[in-house]
Amino acid sequence: MPQTDLIPASFMAGAQRMARVLSGLDRVLISGHVNPDGDAAGSLAAAGLILRSLGKEFVLYSSTGLPQYLNFFPLPGAIHTSLERLPFQPQSALLLDCGEPHRLGRELAGRLPALASVNIDHHLGGNGMGSLANWVEPAAAATAQLMAYVALAAGLPLKEGLADAVALGVITDTGGFCHGSTSADVLFLCAALVADGCDLTGLRQHLENNWSPGRMRLWGRLMERARLTRGGSVAFCRVLLEDLAQCQACKEDLEGFVEQLRRLRGVRVAALLREEGPQLCKFSLRSYGNTDVRGTAALLGGGGHFNAAGGTLRLTPDQAEKALLAAVERQLNEAEAAAPLPSLPGCGQDLVPSSDPGADYL
Numbered sequence: 001m002p003q004t005d006l007i008p009a010s011f012m013a014g015a016q017r018m019a020r021v022l023s024g025l026d027r028v029l030i031s032g033h034v035n036p037d038g039d040a041a042g043s044l045a046a047a048g049l050i051l052r053s054l055g056k057e058f059v060l061y062s063s064t065g066l067p068q069y070l071n072f073f074p075l076p077g078a079i080h081t082s083l084e085r086l087p088f089q090p091q092s093a094l095l096l097d098c099g100e101p102h103r104l105g106r107e108l109a110g111r112l113p114a115l116a117s118v119n120i121d122h123h124l125g126g127n128g129m130g131s132l133a134n135w136v137e138p139a140a141a142a143t144a145q146l147m148a149y150v151a152l153a154a155g156l157p158l159k160e161g162l163a164d165a166v167a168l169g170v171i172t173d174t175g176g177f178c179h180g181s182t183s184a185d186v187l188f189l190c191a192a193l194v195a196d197g198c199d200l201t202g203l204r205q206h207l208e209n210n211w212s213p214g215r216m217r218l219w220g221r222l223m224e225r226a227r228l229t230r231g232g233s234v235a236f237c238r239v240l241l242e243d244l245a246q247c248q249a250c251k252e253d254l255e256g257f258v259e260q261l262r263r264l265r266g267v268r269v270a271a272l273l274r275e276e277g278p279q280l281c282k283f284s285l286r287s288y289g290n291t292d293v294r295g296t297a298a299l300l301g302g303g304g305h306f307n308a309a310g311g312t313l314r315l316t317p318d319q320a321e322k323a324l325l326a327a328v329e330r331q332l333n334e335a336e337a338a339a340p341l342p343s344l345p346g347c348g349q350d351l352v353p354s355s356d357p358g359a360d361y362l
Contacts, residue, residue: 003152003157003158003192004152004153006148006149006152006158006188006189006192007149007152007153008185010139011137011140011146011149011185012149012153014135014137014146014149015146015149015150015152015153016153017133017135018118018120018133018135018146018150018153019150019153019154021118021132021133022050022051022054022056022094022118022150022154023054023154025051025056025091025092025094025116025118026056026057026091026092027056027057027058027088027089027090027091027092028051028056028057028058028059028090028091028092028093028094029058029059029061029083029086029090029092029093029094029108029115030044030047030048030051030058030059030060030061030093030094030096031044031060031061031062031093031094031095031096031098031104031108032044032062032095032096032097032098032104032143033097033098033103033104034062034063034064034103034104034105035064035067036062036064036066036067036070036097037067037172037173037255038070038168038169038171038172038173038207039097039142039143039144039168039169039170039172039173040062040096040097040098040143040169041066041070041073041075041168041169042073042142042144042147042165042166042167042168042169042170042172043096043097043120043142043143043144043146043147043165043169044060044062044075044096045073045074045075045076045161045164045165045168046144046147046148046151046162046165046166046169047094047096047147048060048075048076048077049076049151049161049162049165050147050150050151050154050156050162051094052076053154053156054154057088058077058094059077059080059086059087059088059090060075060076060077060078060079060080061079061080061081061083061108062079062080062081062105063081063082063104063105063106063107063108064081064105065079065081066079067252067255068250068252069207069210069252069255072206072210073164073168073206074161076161082107083107083108083111090115091115091116092115092116092117092118092132093108093112093115093116093117093118094117094118094120095117095118095119095120095121095129095130096119096120096121096143096147097120097121097122097123097143098119098121098123099119099121099123099125099126099128099129099136099303100126100129101129112129113131115131116131116132117129117130117131117132118130118132118133118134119133119134119135119136120134120135120136120143120146120147120150121135121136121137121143122136122137122138122139122140122141122142122143122145122146123136123138123303123304123305124138124294124303124304124305124306125298125303138305140181141170141173141174141179141181141182141183141186142169142170142172142173142174142181143169143173144165144166144167144168144169144170144173145166145169145170145185145186145189147165147166147169148166148189151166157196158192158193158196158198159196159197160197163193163196163197163198164198164199164203166189166193167190167193167198167200167203168203170186170189170190171200171203171204171207172207174186175259175308176204177190179305179307179308180288180289180306180307181305181307212249212253213248214247214248214249214250214253215249215253217247217248217249218239218243218244218247218249218253218254219253219257219260221243221247222237222239222243222257223260225237225238226261228264228266228267229325230328230329230332232264232265232266232267233266233267233268233269233332234267234268234269234270234271234325234328234329234332235261235262235264235267235269235270235271236261236270236271236273236321236324236325237257237261237271237272237273238272238273238274238275238317238321239254239272239273239274239275240275240317241275241276241277251274254272254274257272258270258271258272258284258285258286259286261286262286262287262288268287268288268291268332269285269286269287269291269293269296269328269332270285270286270287271283271284271285271286271324271325271328272284272285273317273320273321273324275317276312279314279315279316280312280313280314280315281312281313281315281316281317281320282310282311282312282313283297283300283302283310283311283312283313283320283324284308284309284310285297285304285308285309285310285328286307286308287306287307287308288307289307290335290339291307291332291335292306292307292331292335293306293307293308293309293328293331294306294309295331296309296327296328296330296331297309297310297311299327299330299331300313300323300324300327301313
């Protein structure tokens with residue numbers, strides 16, 4: 001079977017266009033959103049390998065570097081955390097898994113107007129920030145999935161490092177093939193990767209078997225703090241800076257926690273609120289099926305996907321908690337008024353005493 005048969009018809013034109021655009025670039029700065037997750041890291045790696053195969057110079061950039069839990073993954077070059085002392089002066093930028101300049105970090109966002117840029121992304125909310133070309137495809141489960149199609153359109157086989165990069169992005173952004181975005185096209189692509197030798201099991205093992213003692217302590221504390229609200233349909237917990245310090249953990253250790261809260265019987269929305277600094281909090285939302293959390297995030301100035309979204313609130317933890325819970329409840333009330341959902345079994349009781357000052361955070 002020709003490898004281009006792996007490209008769905010709805011993605012073919014975009015993949016071919018991006019392959020042509022990339023063939024015309026050189027001295028490319030490749031970047032994604034700050035604090036890259038597996039999809040951003042996998043997309044960066046895939047882009048570097050594609051450009052290398054096309055004979056192009058490139059450099060990988062992330063102002064925050066890679067999180068520790070992704071250190072096992074080999075990249076096609078060093079990650080630069082500053083735009084100073086790069087090996088060459090970039091002529092263009094390839095921006096991945098990100099649709100807003102500020103999410104690239106202040107340094108790159110400031111220099112972006114001077115670069116011919118290409119944006120490939122799968123998030124809802126815009127048509128792309130590239131000055132040269134854009135491919136924003138919300139129907140894709142991961143930006144790494146789109147990079148796979150670009151590679152195939154460029155005539156490159158999905159093998160070895162390129163296959164691993166695509167698999168890393170797809171595994172992480174589908175929640176291990178559990179999210180609603182896990183389409184037949186995604187499974188078809190991953191089946192081809194495995195058939196050509198990609199070790200999906202090994203990637204999962206690296207992602208799962210890497211907990212620190214600090215992460216274990218932190219999750220234990222937060223599991224006790226988590227509570228159910230709105231009759232058991234919302235699971236909620238907050239994380240304060242003192243929690244990280246006392247557990248000797250870092251914010252990376254929270255990766256995946258909100259998904260665990262979504263496992264509670266009867267929960268439609270899981271929400272995690274994390275204190276970042278004075279008057280600054282980050283929130284993460286997760287849901288199943290037809291429960292839209294991107295709409296909730298948008299009410300608070302955030303964004304993301306239908307079942308996975310988040311954002312920033314420039315409020316104290318107490319203020320942010322009230323705003324977030326109110327937005328979640330409003331969205332659920334409006335959705336249920338428009339199309340009532342079947343009741344789900346759930347205890348509807350707090351998991352910790354209501355007097356616990358941290359009881360309102362997931």
